[in-house]
Amino acid sequence: IVNSSSNPFLIRRIEELNKTANGNVEAKVVCFYRRRDIPSTLIGLADKHAKDLEEEMETDSLQQLTEKQQHQLKHRELFLSRQLESLPATHIRGKCSVTLLNETEAVFSYLEKEDSFFYCLVYDPQQKTLLADKGEIRVGPRYQADIPDLLKEGEEDGRDQVKLEAKIWDTDNPLTDRQIDQFLVLARSVGTFARALDCSSSIRQPSLHMSAAAASRDVTLFHSMDTLHKNNYDVSKAISALVPQGGPVLCRDEMEEWSASEANMFEEALEKYGKDFSDIRQDFLPWKALTSIVEYYYMWKTTDRYVQQVNVFVNKPNPNQINVNSTVAKSAMVNGAAVPGQNGGAGRACESCYTTQSYQWYSWGPPNMQCRLCATCWNYWKKYGGLKMPTRLEGERPGPNRSSANPHGYWVKNANPKFTLKTRQAFCLQTTKLTKIARYFCRSLFHTRQSARRPFTPINSAAIKAECECTFLFDQCLRVTSSLPLSPPSGLGLCSATVKRSGTLPSGRGRKFLYTAHKAF
Structure with a gap:
C-alpha cells in the first residue's frame, strides 16, 4: 500500500472491503510494521529474541549467511499489530506473502522468495511493547471432552431418555x-x-x-x-x-418464500457485509427472521446465481499483475526525481550498489547528503524498506560519495562546497560568580581535579551553595563594604573589587577578601 512517494510501501492485511455511500471502496486492514517503524529502544529486544530463537532452533543457519544476506534478512522481518485502519482501495499496489516464522524452515528461504516476509513478534503502538506471538497448545479438560468408562452389558447409563433426540425415521421399517x-x-x-x-x-x-x-x-x-x-x-x-x-x-422453503427484490437485496448485502447475517438483517432485511436468512443463504449457494458470481470472482485480474514499477516511477516523478536524460547528480554513484549507470535515478535520503539510487535499488527500497547493501547513513560502512577517489589510491576531500556537510553550532557554558567563588572557598566539599577525574560521581551542589551563603554572607558583606572609606588600608582591597574579579584572583586574594569581610563586621 502506498502512502508517500518517497517512503516504502506499507504492509497491510486486508480484513474486509466495504463500499461507501459515494460508491468508493474502502479496505479495513491490519497493520504490519517494519524494523524502521518501531522505536529504537525495541530493536534491541527484537535482536535478543532472534538470538534466543536461534539457540532454541539449534541450527547455525544464520551463521551460514553472508553479511549482505543478514542485512537483507532484516528487511524481511515484520511486526504484527492488532491495530486496524481504513483506507481507500485505490492505495493498494500489489500482493505479498506474510507468514509466521517457521522454526523448522531455513531462514535463507525467505530471501529466495519474491515479496515474502515473516513475523514472530507482536508490536503494540500504544503501549510500545513487543510480545511473542506463539500458539497455545489446548490440552486439558477445558478443551477435550471427558470420555466416560465403557458400560458393562446390561448396565443402564442413567440418562433421561425424554431429553434425548426424537427418532424421525426408522430404517427397520416394513416397507421396501x-x-x-x-x-x-x-x-x-x-x-x-x-x-x-x-x-x-x-x-x-x-x-x-x-x-x-x-x-x-x-x-x-x-x-x-x-x-x-x-x-x-x-x-x-x-x-x-x-x-x-x-x-x-x-x-x-425459503427459496419460494422470497421475492425477486428480496433476493437482489440479499445479494447486495452479502457483497457488502459478507456472511455477517446479523448486519444483513439489521440494515437490509429487518422483516426476515435470522433463521430464514441463514437457510436462504445455503439454498442460494445451490443456484446458478451463486455459480455466476464465483466465476466472476475467479476471472478477476490477479493483484500481483499490477505493474508496481510504473507506479513507483510515477511516484518518483511527483517527488521530483530525475527523469531519463537528466543528470542532476552527475558523477555520484548509487548509494546502495555503487553503480553509475542507470536508466532512471531517484533522490534518496536527507537533502544535504545528496544521495541517489538507481532504478533497481529504488524498487528494492520501496518493497522492503531498506537498501541492498549497508549504507553510511546506517553507520555500517563508508560510502564512496562522501569524498572523491584519487587515482593514486588514497582519498582526498571533495573540493566542491555543494557536498560539504553542515557543521554543528558551537556553544559556550558560562558559570555564575557564586560558582566561581565556591571553587576557592569550599575545597573541603568540592575538589575540582578529583571531580574532573570522576565524571560519573554526583556533586552535592546544594550543600556547597549552603556553605557559601552561611559562611560568607555575601549580601551583608556588600552592604558593609559600601560604608567603608574609599582608600582602604595598605595591602587590603575593596570587597566589591574582590568579588568582581573573583574568577581570576589567586587564593591569597581570597584570604584578603575573607579578612576584609570579618574586619567590616
Whole structure:
C-alpha cells in the first residue's frame, strides 16, 4: 500500500472491503510494521529474541549467511499489530506473502522468495511493547471432552431418555425401497397439484415445469417421509394425511418464500457485509427472521446465481499483475526525481550498489547528503524498506560519495562546497560568580581535579551553595563594604573589587577578601 512517494510501501492485511455511500471502496486492514517503524529502544529486544530463537532452533543457519544476506534478512522481518485502519482501495499496489516464522524452515528461504516476509513478534503502538506471538497448545479438560468408562452389558447409563433426540425415521421399517420411492413420487405429484391451486404460486411459477421443480425440492421430500413415519409406515394413512379434507398440503422453503427484490437485496448485502447475517438483517432485511436468512443463504449457494458470481470472482485480474514499477516511477516523478536524460547528480554513484549507470535515478535520503539510487535499488527500497547493501547513513560502512577517489589510491576531500556537510553550532557554558567563588572557598566539599577525574560521581551542589551563603554572607558583606572609606588600608582591597574579579584572583586574594569581610563586621 502506498502512502508517500518517497517512503516504502506499507504492509497491510486486508480484513474486509466495504463500499461507501459515494460508491468508493474502502479496505479495513491490519497493520504490519517494519524494523524502521518501531522505536529504537525495541530493536534491541527484537535482536535478543532472534538470538534466543536461534539457540532454541539449534541450527547455525544464520551463521551460514553472508553479511549482505543478514542485512537483507532484516528487511524481511515484520511486526504484527492488532491495530486496524481504513483506507481507500485505490492505495493498494500489489500482493505479498506474510507468514509466521517457521522454526523448522531455513531462514535463507525467505530471501529466495519474491515479496515474502515473516513475523514472530507482536508490536503494540500504544503501549510500545513487543510480545511473542506463539500458539497455545489446548490440552486439558477445558478443551477435550471427558470420555466416560465403557458400560458393562446390561448396565443402564442413567440418562433421561425424554431429553434425548426424537427418532424421525426408522430404517427397520416394513416397507421396501420401491414402495418408499413410489410414495415420494406421489408426494411430488400432490405438491405440484397444490401449487396449481395456489394463486400466489401460479404467479411465481407460471409454467408446469417450474411448479414440478419446486415440488421436487427437499422440503417436500422431508415432509412426506415425516408423514410416513408418523403413520407407522402405513401407506394408505400417509396418503390420507397428504390430502386432508381441506385440500392437498403445500410445502414451501425459503427459496419460494422470497421475492425477486428480496433476493437482489440479499445479494447486495452479502457483497457488502459478507456472511455477517446479523448486519444483513439489521440494515437490509429487518422483516426476515435470522433463521430464514441463514437457510436462504445455503439454498442460494445451490443456484446458478451463486455459480455466476464465483466465476466472476475467479476471472478477476490477479493483484500481483499490477505493474508496481510504473507506479513507483510515477511516484518518483511527483517527488521530483530525475527523469531519463537528466543528470542532476552527475558523477555520484548509487548509494546502495555503487553503480553509475542507470536508466532512471531517484533522490534518496536527507537533502544535504545528496544521495541517489538507481532504478533497481529504488524498487528494492520501496518493497522492503531498506537498501541492498549497508549504507553510511546506517553507520555500517563508508560510502564512496562522501569524498572523491584519487587515482593514486588514497582519498582526498571533495573540493566542491555543494557536498560539504553542515557543521554543528558551537556553544559556550558560562558559570555564575557564586560558582566561581565556591571553587576557592569550599575545597573541603568540592575538589575540582578529583571531580574532573570522576565524571560519573554526583556533586552535592546544594550543600556547597549552603556553605557559601552561611559562611560568607555575601549580601551583608556588600552592604558593609559600601560604608567603608574609599582608600582602604595598605595591602587590603575593596570587597566589591574582590568579588568582581573573583574568577581570576589567586587564593591569597581570597584570604584578603575573607579578612576584609570579618574586619567590616
